[in-house]
Amino acid sequence: xxxxxxxxxxxxxxxxxxxxxxxxxxxxxxxxxxxxxxxxxxxxxxxxxxxxxxxxxxxxxxxxxxxxxxxxxxxxxxxxxxxxxxxxxxxxxxxxxxxxxxxxxxxxxxxxxxxxxxxxxxxxxxxxxxxxxxxxxxxxxxxxxxxxxxxxxxxxxxxxxxxxxxxxxxxxxxxxxxxxxxxxxxxxxxxxxxxxxxxxxxxxxxxxxxxxxxxxxxxxxxxxxxxxxxxxxxxxxxxxxxxxxxxxxxxxxxxxxxxxxxxxxxxxxxxxxxxxxxxxxxxxxxxxxxxxxxxxxxxxxxxxxxxxxxxxxxxxxxxxxxxxxxxxxxxxxxxxxxxxxxxxxxxxxxxxxxxxxxxxxxxxxxxxxxxxxxxxxxxxxxxxxxxxxxxxxxxxxxxxxxxxxxxxxxxxxxxxxxxxxxxxxxxxxxxxxxxxxxxxxxxxxxxxxxxxxxxxxxxxxxxxxxxxxxxxxxxxxxxxxx
Amino acid sequence: xxxxxxxxxxxxxxxxxxxxxxxxxxxxxxxxxxxxxxxxxxxxxxxxxxxxxxxxxxxxxxxxxxxxxxxxxxxxxxxxxxxxxxxxxxxxxxxxxxxxxxxxxxxxxxxxxxxxxxxxxxxxxxxxxxxxxxxxxxxxxxxxxxxxxxxxxxxxxxxxxxxxxxxxxxxxxxxxxxxxxxxxxxxxxxxxxxxxxxxxxxxxxxxxxxxxxxxxxxxxxxxxxxxxxxxxxxxxxxxxxxxxxxxxxxxxxxxxxxxxxxxxxxxxxxxxxxxxxxxxxxxxxxxxxxxxxxxxxxxxxxxxxxxxxxxxxxxxxxxxxxxxxxxxxxxxxxxxxxxxxxxxxxxxxxxxxxxxxxxxxxxxxxxxxxxxxxxxxxxxxxxxxxxxxxxxxxxxxxxxxxxxxxxxxxxxxxxxxxxx
Numbered sequence: 001x002x003x004x005x006x007x008x009x010x011x012x013x014x015x016x017x018x019x020x021x022x023x024x025x026x027x028x029x030x031x032x033x034x035x036x037x038x039x040x041x042x043x044x045x046x047x048x049x050x051x052x053x054x055x056x057x058x059x060x061x062x063x064x065x066x067x068x069x070x071x072x073x074x075x076x077x078x079x080x081x082x083x084x085x086x087x088x089x090x091x092x093x094x095x096x097x098x099x100x101x102x103x104x105x106x107x108x109x110x111x112x113x114x115x116x117x118x119x120x121x122x123x124x125x126x127x128x129x130x131x132x133x134x135x136x137x138x139x140x141x142x143x144x145x146x147x148x149x150x151x152x153x154x155x156x157x158x159x160x161x162x163x164x165x166x167x168x169x170x171x172x173x174x175x176x177x178x179x180x181x182x183x184x185x186x187x188x189x190x191x192x193x194x195x196x197x198x199x200x201x202x203x204x205x206x207x208x209x210x211x212x213x214x215x216x217x218x219x220x221x222x223x224x225x226x227x228x229x230x231x232x233x234x235x236x237x238x239x240x241x242x243x244x245x246x247x248x249x250x251x252x253x254x255x256x257x258x259x260x261x262x263x264x265x266x267x268x269x270x271x272x273x274x275x276x277x278x279x280x281x282x283x284x285x286x287x288x289x290x291x292x293x294x295x296x297x298x299x300x301x302x303x304x305x306x307x308x309x310x311x312x313x314x315x316x317x318x319x320x321x322x323x324x325x326x327x328x329x330x331x332x333x334x335x336x337x338x339x340x341x342x343x344x345x346x347x348x349x350x351x352x353x354x355x356x357x358x359x360x361x362x363x364x365x366x367x368x369x370x371x372x373x374x375x376x377x378x379x380x381x382x383x384x385x386x387x388x389x390x391x392x393x394x395x396x397x398x399x400x401x402x403x404x405x406x407x408x409x410x411x412x413x414x415x416x417x418x419x420x421x422x423x424x425x426x427x428x429x430x431x432x433x434x435x436x437x438x439x440x441x442x443x444x445x446x447x448x449x450x451x452x453x454x455x456x457x458x459x460x461x462x463x464x465x466x467x468x469x470x471x472x473x474x475x476x477x478x479x480x481x482x
Numbered sequence: 483x484x485x486x487x488x489x490x491x492x493x494x495x496x497x498x499x500x501x502x503x504x505x506x507x508x509x510x511x512x513x514x515x516x517x518x519x520x521x522x523x524x525x526x527x528x529x530x531x532x533x534x535x536x537x538x539x540x541x542x543x544x545x546x547x548x549x550x551x552x553x554x555x556x557x558x559x560x561x562x563x564x565x566x567x568x569x570x571x572x573x574x575x576x577x578x579x580x581x582x583x584x585x586x587x588x589x590x591x592x593x594x595x596x597x598x599x600x601x602x603x604x605x606x607x608x609x610x611x612x613x614x615x616x617x618x619x620x621x622x623x624x625x626x627x628x629x630x631x632x633x634x635x636x637x638x639x640x641x642x643x644x645x646x647x648x649x650x651x652x653x654x655x656x657x658x659x660x661x662x663x664x665x666x667x668x669x670x671x672x673x674x675x676x677x678x679x680x681x682x683x684x685x686x687x688x689x690x691x692x693x694x695x696x697x698x699x700x701x702x703x704x705x706x707x708x709x710x711x712x713x714x715x716x717x718x719x720x721x722x723x724x725x726x727x728x729x730x731x732x733x734x735x736x737x738x739x740x741x742x743x744x745x746x747x748x749x750x751x752x753x754x755x756x757x758x759x760x761x762x763x764x765x766x767x768x769x770x771x772x773x774x775x776x777x778x779x780x781x782x783x784x785x786x787x788x789x790x791x792x793x794x795x796x797x798x799x800x801x802x803x804x805x806x807x808x809x810x811x812x813x814x815x816x817x818x819x820x821x822x823x824x825x826x827x828x829x830x831x832x833x834x835x836x837x838x839x840x841x842x843x844x845x846x847x848x849x850x851x852x853x854x855x856x857x858x859x860x861x862x863x864x865x866x867x868x869x870x871x872x873x874x875x876x877x878x879x880x881x882x883x884x885x886x887x888x889x890x891x892x893x894x895x896x897x898x899x900x901x902x
Contacts, residue, residue: 283612308604447629475728
């Protein structure tokens with residue numbers, strides 16, 4: 001019997017598990033996939049928004065600003081790549097200049113600090129590669145870029161180190177009310193719990209509907225992106241947004257924490273039937289063309305031939321227009337419809353959710369006397385020469401570079417393989433230590449990582465996956481091989 | 483302080499190091515990232531190597547072994563399993579390995595022989611879902627030939643580059659069903675002999691002017707949509723064919739691996755994606771030479787060897803003779819139908835009687851002539867019966883022709899000639 005079961009381990013589930021792990025509660029996280037952070041968390045703009053966008057008074061407005069502050073603190077404590085580079089909303093017309101004025105005022109109401117309106121000259125000094133047709137911008141210095149999946153993994157891992165249990169490959173199929181709480185049925189078995197937190201992302205409505213009358217609907221939207229080579233990573237210094245207009249929301253161009261450039265997203269409605277089919281996160285030639293054209297409006301010299309990967313993510317847009325944080329049934333909390341700025345807000349959503357649960361339980365959860373609240377991570381490339389040699393002298397696998405593009409060593413890959421939530425796939429390794437993230441996209445290091453991972457997990461290379469369940473890499477041994 | 487450091491222990495690095503040694507340089511270090519010498523040849527277990535250089539037919543590992551044996555007879559030092567992380571303009575080489583940790587080595591001269599890497603799905607932006615089962619041909623070749631695993635059973639190959647063609651045959655021999663090789667251009671990017679021996683002999687269709695317009699599949703490739711393209715490489719609607727398959731191999735181009743060249747501030751040629759080189763394979767920084775696929779992508783290893791011997795010998799001259807570098811040079815321009823020329827610059831003073839230029843064209847020619855022009859005037863021409871983009875062309879330039887250049891610029895053009 002668990003005290004709390006969290007359904008879903010994207011950024012919201014992970015932040016919730018992390019917060020719950022500070023309390024004297026027996027907590028379980030159920031995740032449908034074979035790893036954490038496999039939904040919207042791994043395919044988004046990787047931005048911690050300042051908070052001038054949401055409607056004042058909305059949950060989004062409140063939790064965005066709170067979440068951004070908490071996220072900054074968490075990234076520092078848990079060794080998550082974070083860089084507060086600030087954002088610019090660029091205006092290209094008189095109407096858009098008026099619009100950024102509105103955004104400025106909205107931001108002030110939402111409690112966003114240090115906002116400033118820049119004229120053309122000031123803007124072009126900050127961003128010399130910006131289109132000469134840009135007339136001014138709203139500058140939000142508190143906006144930051146982050147590694148979203150690393151953030152999620154760090155939170156989930158810390159929760160696990162604080163004795164939260166996680167059960168991967170558990171897809172929830174039924175929820176029943178019991179005397180003491182709920183019985184949750186998955187493809188793997190049944191779990192009893194007093195309380196439930198629904199953090200199931202695009203499926204949060206499905207989960208809600210297993211226990212309560214439908215009162216919201218997720219209307220998933222796909223956003224397509226380009227990820228460009230590091231050669232393009234310094235074309236801008238800030239997150240560059242366009243103004244939302246009648247034609248569309250515009251696309252952003254932003255450096256990433258790894259030094260690449262991310263360009264996107266557009267917004268396309270997708271069919272519910274397409275969820276989890278692979279079609280939901282596909283790229284389309286029209287979508288990519290659209291993103292490319294819009295991005296060139298901000299940066300006419302943008303070289304999209306330096307693309308190293310296209311991807312797309314699915315946002316849990318919803319019928320309500322705000323985050324849906326509610327008690328669906330007694331002791332059953334929905335943290336649902338978490339669209340942008342969900343990544344930013346997640347740490348605050350988690351706290352908000354637990355407060356709702358305490359209110360529902362009629363008691364305050366007791367904190368543990370001691371819990372882990374830090375995470376060390378060796379990133380070889382970021383060490384000084386002396387530190388590099390110190391780490392190699394204690395563990396020589398740090399002297400063997402496996403991923404040339406990103407300078408990731410065997411030591412980092414083995415450490416990732418042994419992490420508290422062990423990965424079973426090449427992409428799981430990539431998410432934990434960045435091997436394969438670079439311009440050759442794992443062409444060089446892929447076979448070597450397969451070998452290391454098979455060795456660490458004591459598995460045949462034939463059983464190592466690319467990503468999700470059934471995403472096998474190798475079909476069979478060759479004639480006379482193995 | 484070394485006399486010469488060679489970065490890369492593949493065919494280019496081995497030949498360059500050996501040539502420099504033969505010329506009298508004794509203090510040489512080869513740095514190789516893999517656990518053995520030979521580079522990509524180690525996974526090229528097919529034959530066809532060495533026809534020009536050794537006048538016999540060898541497999542890739544055999545070809546590499548000849549040079550490895552030669553190197554082992556010398557006092558050339560080799561560091562294996564060692565990554566070069568950075569090279570600075572003043573020839574400091576940052577390396578890391580398990581035994582020595584992170585070190586900064588110094589040298590009088592350098593040869594860059596890092597080879598090339600494959601273009602990926604991301605670089606060409608194939609639409610569709612992103613399941614497992616999409617490999618670059620070279621990665622698949624490593625899995626099959628080095629690791630002993632077949633990457634799939636029903637295969638579509640995109641691009642008709644040589645590795646893709648070789649893998650079409652290899653996968654077939656391993657029992658996989660290769661459904662088609664799809665090429666966006668109206669001609670193949672690979673060697674004619676590979677089209678014949680790897681596709682035709684196994685009845686694998688080559689679909690020219692076609693491309694993959696969608697990849698389908700949830701966790702592993704399930705289907706591929708192939709469409710015809712017009713002369714502007716735009717998809718022709720209504721020509722879609724659907725193939726049920728589990729694997730896509732990409733053979734869509736190779737890119738010289740020049741991250742270290744960029745760090746060292748070598749001037750690069752945007753057409754080859756490699757450093758520009760002079761007639762003796764010296765780069766824009768005196769004492770740094772480059773050869774093999776890091777300069778431009780070759781079709782045949784034999785030509786890599788020849789070019790690398792030139793680079794190694796030149797590095798030896800630089801180290802041993804301490805000549806003053808000439809300041810006068812000719813620029814070689816890419817004229818009509820020529821996509822690139824290597825070397826890009828020629829210093830006449832460094833040439834004895836003649837020099838060689840290597841180039842590629844952008845379309846298929848039957849009867850044609852190669853023109854050497856300066857200021858619009860034709861200085862020399864050479865007839866050719868067949869020139870294709872997939873095969874590198876070579877032309878010899880005598881000093882007599884170079885003497886006729888007046889404005890410091892030379893242009894290589896190719897034009898069709900009508901059959902008499």
